[in-house]
Amino acid sequence: MTEPTPADYTGPRRILSGIQASGALHLGNYLGALKRFVALQEQDAPCFLFVADLHAITVWQDPAVLTAQTREIAAAYLASGLDPKRSVIFPQSAVPAHAELAWIFNCVARLGWLDRMTQFKEKSGKHKERSSVGLYTYPVLQAADILVYKATGVPTGEDQKQHLELTRDIAAKFNNDFGVPGFFPLPEPLTQGPAPRVMSLRDGAAKMSKSDPSDQSRINLMDDADTIAAKVRKAKTDPEPLPETLEGLDARPEARNLVAIYAALADLSREQVLAQFAGQGFGAFKPRLAELAVESLAPVTAEMRRLMAAPDEIDRVLRDGAERAAEIADPIVAETKRIVGFWR
Ligand code: TYM
Numbered sequence: 001m002t003e004p005t006p007a008d009y010t011g012p013r014r015i016l017s018g019i020q021a022s023g024a025l026h027l028g029n030y031l032g033a034l035k036r037f038v039a040l041q042e043q044d045a046p047c048f049l050f051v052a053d054l055h056a057i058t059v060w061q062d063p064a065v066l067t068a069q070t071r072e073i074a075a076a077y078l079a080s081g082l083d084p085k086r087s088v089i090f091p092q093s094a095v096p097a098h099a100e101l102a103w104i105f106n107c108v109a110r111l112g113w114l115d116r117m118t119q120f121k122e123k124s125g126k127h128k129e130r131s132s133v134g135l136y137t138y139p140v141l142q143a144a145d146i147l148v149y150k151a152t153g154v155p156t157g158e159d160q161k162q163h164l165e166l167t168r169d170i171a172a173k174f175n176n177d178f179g180v181p182g183f184f185p186l187p188e189p190l191t192q193g194p195a196p197r198v199m200s201l202r203d204g205a206a207k208m209s210k211s212d213p214s215d216q217s218r219i220n221l222m223d224d225a226d227t228i229a230a231k232v233r234k235a236k237t238d239p240e241p242l243p244e245t246l247e248g249l250d251a252r253p254e255a256r257n258l259v260a261i262y263a264a265l266a267d268l269s270r271e272q273v274l275a276q277f278a279g280q281g282f283g284a285f286k287p288r289l290a291e292l293a294v295e296s297l298a299p300v301t302a303e304m305r306r307l308m309a310a311p312d313e314i315d316r317v318l319r320d321g322a323e324r325a326a327e328i329a330d331p332i333v334a335e336t337k338r339i340v341g342f343w344r
Contacts, residue, residue, distance in 0.1 A: 007181030009150070013045040014328075015190075016151035018052040018092065018142075021069040022061060023210030025076050026218040028198035030297070031264040032157030034080040036193050037087075040155055047087040048149050048325060049077055051318075054092045054099065054141060058134040059123070071314045072304070076221060078317065079303035090321030092145065097329035102137070102144035104340060108174050109140050113166055119159075143167040147184045148329045155190040158197040159207060164189040178339050195264035201235040204253025222301060225294045232290035237282040244278040246270055258282075262289050265296045 017037060019029060041047050051073045056066060070091050077089050092098050114120070117139050124131040134141075142163045146154055147170070154164055164187065171184035200206040200217040208218045219228055236254045243249060249256040249270075259277075262285075263270045277285050307314055338344065 007175075009152070009182045009185035011150055011185065013152045014048060014149050015040050015043075015045050015153045015155065016048040016050075016146055016149050016187075017155050018050045018055070018145055019073050019076075020052045020056050021066055021073055021091075022056040022059070023069075025073065025221040026208055026210060027221075027261065027293070027297075028157060028195075028208035028218070029076075030080070030221060030300070031195035031198055031261070032193070033155065034076060035264070036155045036190070037077070038081040040153075040190070041082060041087055045153065047082070048151065048328075049082060049087055049089050050095075050145070050321075050325070051091045052145070055138060058132050058138050070318075071311055072308060074314045074318055075304045075307040076300070078307055078314070079300045084317045084321065088321045088324045089317055090325045091318055094318065094322035095148075095325045095329055097148050097326065097333040098141065098144050100333050101148045101336060102141040104336060105140045105144050105147075105170050105174075106137055108170050108177065109137075109143070109166070113169060114139065116162075117166070118162060139163045139166045140170070143170045146187050147171055148332055149325075150185055150332060151187050152185045153188050153190050155193075158191050161189055161191055164191075180339055183335075183339065193264070194267075194270070195260050198261060198264075199253065199257040201231055201257075203236065204255075204257050219293060219297070221297065221304065223297075224301075225298060228294050228297065229290040232286055232293060235286070237286075239281070241279050241281045242274060242277045242285060244274060246274065248274075255282075258285070258289060262292060265292050 017033060019025070019033060037047060037049055051070045053066060053070050056069070074089060078084065082089065114136060120131075120136055120138065123135060143166060146167050154167075156164070168186040171186050175181050175183050198208045200208050200212060201219070202214055202217045206212070206217070210218075212218060216231055216234060219231055223231070235258060237258065238252055238255060240252070240255070242255065242259070249259060259270050259273050262268075263273045266273070
């Protein structure tokens with residue numbers, strides 16, 4: 001892969017991230033992404049947060065469901081505490097600059113780079129030939145999402161790390177190929193955080209995911225209190241009491257996951273959680289975790305429900321966000337096209 005360009009980007013700092021408009025949001029999305037966006041909003045760099053509807057259609061989406069999911073994700077951004085005046089919240093497809101830059105990047109990225117993307121292998125499974133071409137170039141569109149705002153920081157869960165590395169490679173190759181050092185920044189992955197990889201409640205070795213066929217494997221943001229409590233109660237664990245140190249969780253993936261979830265929800269370190277619960281079994285820990293999960297998610301769920309019953313309010317935010325996003329993205333794409341040598 002290409003070496004980073006020596007000259008550094010010196011433009012303004014911007015934070016950007018997106019969530020796909022496919023399937024219901026779950027606790028992994030909340031802890032790995034949404035809760036962290038809210039914390040980052042307090043810093044001085046502006047945040048661009050979008051609903052990735054272009055990415056969603058890389059696999060079949062029912063059109064009416066896609067529109068509803070787009071509003072649901074926008075509602076989740078708002079209900080989690082993002083302020084639409086400070087952060088720019090918008091649907092990806094409403095800012096054509098994303099797709100335009102993606103085409104240019106399709107001509108910068110190398111087939112060999114995309115062949116290494118593990119997400120495509122996981123999502124296409126045994127039916128590679130029947131997957132959409134969009135699913136294959138998905139990470140190139142993701143690079144365009146980021147670089148069309150010259151974003152410098154990208155908060156995501158750990159599963160997006162490889163896509164971020166590809167984004168950096170594309171930025172570096174573009175800067176080198178066209179002799180424009182520092183034009184695109186090499187964005188930093190912000191995957192640190194208490195729960196960058198929330199695991200399934202049924203299997204400590206599998207990621208909590210929208211696509212897991214078992215609903216028991218995840219806590220959905222729209223689950224009610226009884227469902228959340230039942231899912232935590234039934235979560236897979238082991239018979240041992242909680243240990244005193246993090247090392248004691250090493251060979252216990254399910255226990256480690258529940259401790260990480262507790263820590264992230266309570267804004268504690270995992271060490272602090274163990275200090276509180278060491279020596280106690282899951283019979284004592286699980287009810288406390290269920291209580292904490294319900295307490296933390298109930299206000300978010302209630303506000304999401306309120307917003308989803310007021311689609312005009314959501315649409316106003318999305319329209320305004322799309323306009324403000326385009327104000328930043330359009331000149332960057334115009335400059336990129338000039339660099340490439342397109343007639344104007
Ligand atoms: P998506 O929609 O799969 O997930 C949205 C965010 O949630 C995080 N996440 C998790 N974090 C912790 N534990 C989990 N089990 C878990 N599952 C999901 C994801 O890491 C992500 O931060 N390709 C992206 C969307 C995207 C994007 C972008 C992100 C499109 N363009 C540009 C950042 C920048 C995706 O499918 O996320």
